[in-house]
Amino acid sequence: MNPIPTHLQQIDLIGKLADLKHAHYQSALLVSTIIELLVEKGIITAQDIASVSAKLDASYTPQHDG
Structure with missing residues (x-):
């Protein structure tokens, strides 16, 4: 498996997380x-x-029954 797409996907995910943090x-x-x-x-x-x-x-x- 080629590690480059995995690293790019991680960078993309980190960027999306930063965007969500800023929006929050x-x-x-x-x-x-x-x-x-x-x-x-x-x-x-x-x-x-x-x-x-x-x-x-x-x-x-949420209400828990029990």
């Missing part, structure tokens, strides 16, 4: 910015965020 950072930054502005303007409170986050987390967490 940008999304997290945007969400944090929006939350901060909404709290500063008195539209929502930190408690509102915590409450809704807990509800959403509970609804998205």
Whole structure:
């Protein structure tokens, strides 16, 4: 087997992972910015965020029977 395609595939995968990491950072930054502005303007409170986050987390967490 020729090792060159394997190395190129690894480099491609590393590049894709870096792109995903950057996109995740940008999304997290945007969400944090929006939350901060909404709290500063008195539209929502930190408690509102915590409450809704807990509800959403509970609804998205798989329930295990047993």
